[in-house]
Amino acid sequence: MDTATHVVMGFAIGGLATLDPVVAESTVNTQSVLIAAVIGSQIPDIDTLLKLRNNAVYIRNHRGITHSLPAILFWSVLVAAFVYFIFPEANWTHLWIWSLVAVSVHVFVDIFNAYGTQALRPITSRWIALGMINTFDPYIFGIHVLGIVIWLLGGHPGYTFLVMYIIIALYYVLRFIMQKMVKSAVLKTIPDAERIIIASTMYFNQWRIAVTTKDHFYVGRAYRRSVTIFDKFKRDSVPDNDIFRAAQKDKNVSAFLSFSPVYRWEIQRYDDYTEVRFIDLRYRSNGHYPFVAIVKLTDELEVITSYTGWVYSEEKLRKKVRVATD
Known part of the structure; x- marks a missing residue:
């Protein structure tokens, strides 16, 4: 997801954490967990700094090791330790648990973008990119902002964001179903498809499509179940010379x-x-x-x-x- 969405997700996780009795029992626990959640929701993207070196290093490594299984544990401990240094009276265990939740959610939601992550490293270095959710999804961002506004107006943050995440979970299920429908439509259009890559856009019913067959590449868009092919290229192997x-x-x-x-x-x-x-x-x-x-x-x-x-x-x-x- 984009940086703005990760920021509002951090606040949402911090609000959700108030359902934890230990977090809710003291102001210091509530504040420390909120800060940890916001930082934890951002820190895996620290590899964006690789752009300062060059694009090759950035492309090869962005959302790689920093989004891996060991990194999730490392970042959560690091964030919790940093916040605990500022709030030594906070409950360490619950501070670390919610830091872990924030980092894990960051990596998890990035899997659903077209860019993807290497979230299963070191088990496999394969990129996991499900393409169901756009990097910036206005619906996901908007519902987070709405939840924060309700919190600022006096609503209970825990229950507000619990309901919000149930709605978002259902939204993910809907996007999964929609993507499957688009895939079926693509197969009707190109029956000999060997590989179909379907990626969401900012528009709810529009999807980008890249299809590989034995002899050709097809590039197009889908609107609901209607598929339009824009380009067709001959599939030539890279010459061995x-x-x-x-x-x-x-x-x-x-x-x-x-x-x-x-x-x-x-x-x-x-x-x-x-x-x-x-x-x-x-x-x-x-x-x-x-x-x-x-x-x-x-x-x-x-x-x-x-x-x-x-x-x-x-x-x-x-x-x-x-x-x-x-």
């Missing part, structure tokens, strides 16, 4: 390939260099595919420049590559 082997060794291309489950490639030869491009098919927006990796190679297969990331126009991509060269 010196140019592509050199391209795949580049850090930006390697990071892209480690993350993207469905992509196509392009190659363009110029007078003094060869350009290889990999294009993720999951994020089509206004006829453009913004998530790409691009590398320019000399005739001796040395990297001139490369880039990976989200760029929403060809002009901006060219600027990014020129900046990387400079």
Whole structure:
């Protein structure tokens, strides 16, 4: 989820914690748990700082180890210890329990986005991305804000957020059912589909679709049970030659390939260099595919420049590559 949603979730978990008799018995316990819940709902995304290094490191690691099973335990202990240092009279056990809840909820809800997480590391490094909930879901965010407003107006935070989370749980079930309906519609449209990636958008009834068959890739959108295919690409394996082997060794291309489950490639030869491009098919927006990796190679297969990331126009991509060269 986005940062704003994780923030309001932190306040909601802090409010929900007031149903815990130990938390509710003293102001210091209530305050310390609320602070821990807000911090715990944010801390797994500390890996966003990797953007300061470069996109390749960020793409390869964001929502990776920081969202893993060991990290959940580590973050909860760290957050509880930090807050306990400020509130030494707080109940340590319940402070840690609610810190654990906050961190766990953060990782859990991220699984339902199209980006996903490596939440099952070290058991498996596979990305888990269910695509049922958009990174920013206005309904989930709105109901959290409503709950906070009710709390500020004097409503009981525990019961308010308990009811709220029951409603959100039902919303997740609804989104699961809707996604299954879209999948059925896609299979009717493309019966030979081998892999179907369905991702939600900010619009309740609209879904992004990327389909793989034996010979083609299909990209489209679904509105309720109506499927529209925008693009069809021939599914060509990545050539096993010196140019592509050199391209795949580049850090930006390697990071892209480690993350993207469905992509196509392009190659363009110029007078003094060869350009290889990999294009993720999951994020089509206004006829453009913004998530790409691009590398320019000399005739001796040395990297001139490369880039990976989200760029929403060809002009901006060219600027990014020129900046990387400079």
